[in-house]
Amino acid sequence: MAKEKKVEQITDMDVDFTQWYTDVCTKAELIDYSSIKGMFIYRPYGYAIWENIQHILDEEFKKLGHQNVYLPMLIPESLLQKEKDHVEGFAPECAWVTMGGSDKLDERYCIRPTSETLFCEHYKNIIHSWRDLPKLYNQWCSVLRWEKTSRPFLRHREFLWQEGHTMHASEEEARAETQQMLNVYADFMENVLAMPVIRGRKTDKEKFNGAEETYTVECMMHDHKALQGGTSHYFGDGFARAFDITYTGRDNQLHHPFQTSWGVSTRMIGGIIMTHGDNSGLVLPPKIAPTQVIVIPVAMHKEGVQEAAEKLLETLRAAGIRADIDLTDQSMGWKAAQYEMKGVPVRLELGPRDIEGGVCVAAKRTGGEKLTLPLEGVSDAVKGILEDVQREMYEKAIKNLQENTFDAHSVEEVRDGCARGGFARMMWCGDEACEVKMKEQAGVTSRCIPFEQHHIGDTCPVCGRPAKQMVIWGVAY
């Protein structure tokens, strides 16, 4: 059946990936612009994806003993300044409240760019004894960072995220938490978002302001650029010392607790779009799709068609499938294009002849032949197809990652390879000066020191000194 595309056209992704991305964000109705630059509106379809992400992650956090809290959105300037590295990193991009009603405030308050300082202030109040540890808190909220440039989902002045903040009696336990939460993120992205990740540690230059160590999951987008999917930080007792948080141990002595924080944001939705999307629009992993299956009756005016389609809808829903139906008077071509734009994983068509034959016809968003499914046992068949789509999406994404990650032995190789698109693996001496040179000379940043190391050479190609480890380099969003 020839498709008559009546939905608004989007830019070809191979012609202009940036414009293609913006087109998908707006035409799939994920996002809208507000009158303030860099502050976006999460529309129902975009927000529903976030709700599904929240639902799955929140359950995972709680299983691991975390509790949700909500702290104020404002941070007094004096509080933000308590940890030196932290304030240096965030002060330049804070939005400042200076007036309350018609009164000028004695001290200005910034809208939280992140909440380490607020959590520390609260922890100081509630942690006194080893019995109070660990504290495993998480917060779902929005944060503000007054950035100069913006792009939907990738860089907002205000964005939605979760921030976990935990306190532990021992360094060992805090380090284990940092790793555990990185793995929660990695597993979620791979198993739910169908986005393969590279797990690793950030270099000192790239780590979070105030952290001892930052761990990251890095993803490769369709255009072979990198997206940092989530981070998990180990703070040691640095903040605890700065905020004078102590507890009485089992040994009856005062100690500082050890701290972590970890977060993912609506940036992940940008990652889903850029990992899986194509020239027909969005492609959503079934596990996160607000609508997994759209039922479209064919020749709806004919007797019994609408009823049969609605019965099919009910059958799917009763089986726990997130299904919807389109009973509008738009053409079949428009509908097909519309649900492709919105990335609905499976389209089920049902016309008079299908009903007669006791079947319906399934089209996968990821392509391939249309499938004829008996209405008897249709839910199990559809569940199988949803699993296929989920798996195919992951396989396609990991193929992209593997085919575009290469070993490099010189700055030039990294420069040329990453300019074509991809991740470069190269040995590094560990010196920040060489890292800076890589940015200047190859136009890349270090994405991470991956946990999975292998031997490419013995020296750092930048300075010729002995190499300590392998680093992944790339161009990042």
Place this chain on the structure above:
Amino acid sequence: MAKEKKVEQITDMDVDFTQWYTDVCTKAELIDYSSIKGMFIYRPYGYAIWENIQHILDEEFKKLGHQNVYLPMLIPESLLQKEKDHVEGFAPECAWVTMGGSDKLDERYCIRPTSETLFCEHYKNIIHSWRDLPKLYNQWCSVLRWEKTSRPFLRHREFLWQEGHTMHASEEEARAETQQMLNVYADFMENVLAMPVIRGRKTDKEKFNGAEETYTVECMMHDHKALQGGTSHYFGDGFARAFDITYTGRDNQLHHPFQTSWGVSTRMIGGIIMTHGDNSGLVLPPKIAPTQVIVIPVAMHKEGVQEAAEKLLETLRAAGIRADIDLTDQSMGWKAAQYEMKGVPVRLELGPRDIEGGVCVAAKRTGGEKLTLPLEGVSDAVKGILEDVQREMYEKAIKNLQENTFDAHSVEEVRDGCARGGFARMMWCGDEACEVKMKEQAGVTSRCIPFEQHHIGDTCPVCGRPAKQMVIWGVAY
């Protein structure tokens, strides 16, 4: 068994209700103070109650076709000023952002005190045709109101809430939505929070800034003061005209849509505390309690006790009961007092002799004899007890409301009756001047014009002119 109360004492509610309230908020670990006056920390136990409220209401909203969105937290001053009544009401209590990073902003932004203006700006972008209506949006977020005084849950500078904002093609449909959502709130408060409500309309003086009509559910607290539980507003097409929102109707003509908004907030948690609490602390309605049942093993050191208690826990959880267990080394007395403070509806104790007899012992938070329950079929028995507790709480609250609501025939009767505590029903001419006099002379405000009217007299006791309707008067939080 004599209780050795080792948990921190709270003030007697009959001696100082205000202090009792604050004690419960902090000692039941619902809330903590931050370093900014009026900005509170929702602690895990307080936030968990809010999560349960969210979960139930959100499902209800979605069943009725509403979709969640997220709009920016900042409103440009020029946008806030578009609707005159609205800005007059809110501007005096806005917190203003004037700096972004180190730059002074060209225009100042207020942190949303409510989002009508933002929704209108967005609706103008996305509503063009009758096919785009209705729009049934809801937002879960925090809002800021720079108030001078503050109390936990009742008056925060920042608080959590939901705000529904809908647009309709006809006045009739918008009015029906306003009523429908008021009823959703009323049913939720009565059936879930066990708080009886009076449904009614606000007088013009008390309605929302910019609304044509405001509907309210009013609740009576233990001290006989009023708490406004939730409101639902009908806007007509006033905002739509101010924001120039139009759509092309089926008649091919341009029209302005009709608008509603409706909201409830974490204030309801204050209402739960003040409706149901007692001198032992919080009392939570089972339907909203984060922990419905606490299992406490007795003589835990004896063989088999902990195992039996854990088995009981698993049985309850498997039956869908939110159950927890206390395996700490605190005394039985401490534990009993602790879970009373936290308002856990049912305490289940299980010791060696109980295990031998195949039973456990249940204590209801609402009091009465302890109950001996066979372990065989314990989940159904516990569910029955939870239902009893829920019903008893509602019955006690409605008795309080009924016994402390009285008919009044003069300003003095209202003044004296409400000073003792209670709601006064009195006839009213409808003139705002008389309403103002009631505040001056009787120290009360109009709570609402209740939907359930009855005849008390023919004249307005303030001015002697013919009465139009009956009004409920009271002292409000």
